[in-house]
Structures are given as C-alpha cells and as structure tokens.
Amino acid sequence: MAILEVDDLRKEYGGFTAVDGSSFAIERGEVFGVVGPNGAGKTTTLKMLAGLIEPTAGTAVVAGHTPGDPEMARRLGFLPEESPLYEEMTATDYLEFFADLYDVPRTVARDRIDRTLERLDLEHRDRRLGNMSKGMKRKVAIARALVNDPDVLIFDEPASGLDPLTTNYIIEFTQELSDEGKTIVFSAHNLFHVESVCDRIIIMNDGRIVARGTIDAIRKAHGGTEYHVYATVDAGNGAPIDDEFRHVVADMAGVESVRETVERDGGRITDIQTETPTLEDIFLEVASESRENSESRKNNEGRNGAERDGRDGDESGRSDSDEDTAEART
Numbered sequence: 259m260a261i262l263e264v265d266d267l268r269k270e271y272g273g274f275t276a277v278d279g280s281s282f283a284i285e286r287g288e289v290f291g292v293v294g295p296n297g298a299g300k301t302t303t304l305k306m307l308a309g310l311i312e313p314t315a316g317t318a319v320v321a322g323h324t325p326g327d328p329e330m331a332r333r334l335g336f337l338p339e340e341s342p343l344y345e346e347m348t349a350t351d352y353l354e355f356f357a358d359l360y361d362v363p364r365t366v367a368r369d370r371i372d373r374t375l376e377r378l379d380l381e382h383r384d385r386r387l388g389n390m391s392k393g394m395k396r397k398v399a400i401a402r403a404l405v406n407d408p409d410v411l412i413f414d415e416p417a418s419g420l421d422p423l424t425t426n427y428i429i430e431f432t433q434e435l436s437d438e439g440k441t442i443v444f445s446a447h448n449l450f451h452v453e454s455v456c457d458r459i460i461i462m463n464d465g466r467i468v469a470r471g472t473i474d475a476i477r478k479a480h481g482g483t484e485y486h487v488y489a490t491v492d493a494g495n496g497a498p499i500d501d502e503f504r505h506v507v508a509d510m511a512g513v514e515s516v517r518e519t520v521e522r523d524g525g526r527i528t529d530i531q532t533e534t535p536t537l538e539d540i541f542l543e544v545a546s547e548s549r550e551n552s553e554s555r556k557n558n559e560g561r562n563g564a565e566r567d568g569r570d571g572d573e574s575g576r577s578d579s580d581e582d583t584a585e586a587r588t
C-alpha cells in the first residue's frame with residue numbers, strides 16, 4: 259500500500275497556478291524523484307507534502323495522516339532547499355532543541371543525534387553553527403530532518419552548491435537511508451544524482467506532471483535506445499564516395515532497412531553504434547515538448563475563447579493530455 263498519496267494537488271498564488279492538479283502515489287521504501295526546470299512547481303509540491311503550505315485544492319496523505327495531524331509530523335522529515343539554522347547554537351544543542359520539539363526522550367535523542375552525526379562524518383560538533391562551512395551546515399540540516407526518526411523523508415536539493423566530496427557523501431547517505439527502509443521524496447537539478455538514487459520519478463513543467471515512471475520506462479517512451487548506422491554510398495559513377503552518412507533508427511528492423519537501401523545503391527555499412535539517451539536528454543526533450551504544448555494550448559484558448567463558453571474546463575483546452583500521454587507511454 260502506498261505510504262504517500264497525492265490526489266489532484268493544486269496551489270494558486272493570486273491568479274497564478276504554481277501546481278496544477280498533481281496526483282501520484284509513493285510506495286513504502288521507494289526513492290521518488292521530483293524533477294523539472296526552475297519554477298516548475300517542485301518546491302511548492304514538496305512543501306504541500308510536508309504540510310508547510312496549504313494546497314488550494316487536493317490532498318496529500320502520509321501514512322494515512324493529513325497535514326495538521328501531529329502524527330503526520332512525527333512520521334515525516336523535511337529538508338528544505340534553504341535551511342537557515344540558529345547561528346549561535348552548536349550542532350548538538352540545535353538538534354537536541356528540535357528533538358525536544360518532537361518530544362523525543364533526551365537519552366534517545368542524544369544517542370540518535372550522535373549516531374547520525376557520526377554517519378554524516380560531521381566534525382566540530384561544538385562549533386557555533388554560524389561558524390560552520392556550507393557543507394557542515396547542510397549535514398546538520400539533514401540530521402535535523404532525521405531527529406524524529408521519520409518513515410518518510412522529503413529532501414529538496416539536498417546537495418546543491420556543495421563540493422563534489424560532500425555531495426557524494428550526501429547522495430550515498432540518501433541511498434543508505436533508502437536501504438534501511440525509509441521512503442524518500444527527492445528533488446534535485448543534478449539528474450545524474452536523480453538517476454543514481456531514484457526508483458521512479460515525475461518530471462514537472464509549468465506546474466504539471468509531464469512524464470512519470472521508472473527512468474527506464476520514461477527512456478523507452480521517449481525514444482529508447484537509438485541505432486546510429488554509418489554508411490558510404492555510391493557517388494553515381496560506380497565508385498563509393500569516402501564521406502560517411504549517418505542514419506538514426508529506433509530498432510534492428512530499421513538497421514536492416516538502411517542496410518538494404520545502402521547495399522541496393524552500391525554502398526556499404528561502415529559502423530553501427532547504439533546510443534542511450536541520458537536522463538538529461540529526456541528531460542530537455544520532455545520540457546521542450548511540454549512548453550510547445552502549453553504555448554499551443556494558450557494560443558487555442560485565445561483563438562477559441564468565444565466558442566468555449568458553456569463547455570467545461572477540460573474540453574476547453576485545460577486537459578491532462580500531457581500527463582495521460584506520459585502515463586500511457588510508461
């Protein structure tokens with residue numbers, strides 16, 4: 259059964275729609291990626307899951323609890339994108355202070371904090387937070403998200419702006435938390451990190467989910483592996499020319515068809531290579547498709563405004579077409 263269920267979540271700021279009807283479910287123990295360009299609505303979505311901002315419509319349920327329910331707060335740990343800490347406190351005092359807020363008994367809290375800081379390799383625990391480096395502060399913020407030993411962790415850009423060593427440490431730590439059975443919602447711009455830790459992802463654009471599924475399924479839905487067939491062909495006088503031509507096809511049947519054509523024309527295949535799109539390639543393709551769709555939707559809305567009167571919202575252009583297509587593809 260899903261530990262986190264999101265149904266038609268929507269957030270509007272004045273007339274602006276930041277999140278436009280997201281629905282998804284996350285299974286216990288999954289690492290679930292939320293990916294998208296700047297302004298796509300990722301942080302807004304994560305904050306609604308964490309109960310930090312109220313949705314305009316829709317629901318987010320964590321382990322059967324809704325935001326505002328103290329039991330939900332107990333089950334959840336949130337690492338915000340920006341996490342200002344109390345600069346005058348030491349790491350230990352700060353984390354004990356948060357453990358108190360969650361009513362974690364002192365001895366349990368001390369032990370948990372010690373173990374977490376040990377695992378995160380945080381040195382100088384008694385240094386004022388204000389005097390800690392950015393990487394050290396991020397580790398303290400991660401420890402804060404774990405102080406109540408939550409089942410579900412929401413990590414918004416856990417490793418952004420950190421050096422490669424600290425970044426790797428945090429990504430590996432995220433993987434370890436998942437191996438221990440924590441459910442993790444993970445948002446990051448670094449798609450290599452997303453690919454290395456996430457089981458399934460959603461790609462958001464303009465507040466909508468435009469693709470979803472495992473990275474492999476999304477990859478298949480967006481072209482999958484490509485075959486690059488290199489060939490030389492007859493220049494017309496019977497002699498093959500030296501220039502190589504590249505034909506890109508989707509499968510082996512395509513390769514055979516190129517081979518037949520090339521050989522019929524007196525040429526020959528010189529090389530065949532397979533290329534698998536990276537998550538970054540897919541992300542760029544999906545984001546640009548979605549931008550085109552939303553532009554044409556806006557144009558249609560402008561053109562057909564008068565005709566639409568009396569119809570319901572979905573028929574009038576606001577549709578889940580992007581999402582349905584992606585869903586069907588996965």
Ligand SMILES: Nc1ncnc2c1ncn2[C@@H]1O[C@H](COP(=O)(O)OP(=O)(O)OP(=O)(O)O)[C@@H](O)[C@H]1O
Pocket residue numbers: 271274275276294295296297298299300301302303
């Ligand atoms: N409090 C607010 N008032 C008005 N608009 C807001 C508010 N918070 C967010 N927005 C707008 O909602 C949209 C989505 O913002 P959000 O921070 O969720 O995006 P994001 O995908 O997390 O972007 P980034 O990758 O840059 O962090 C943006 O256009 C943003 O300007």
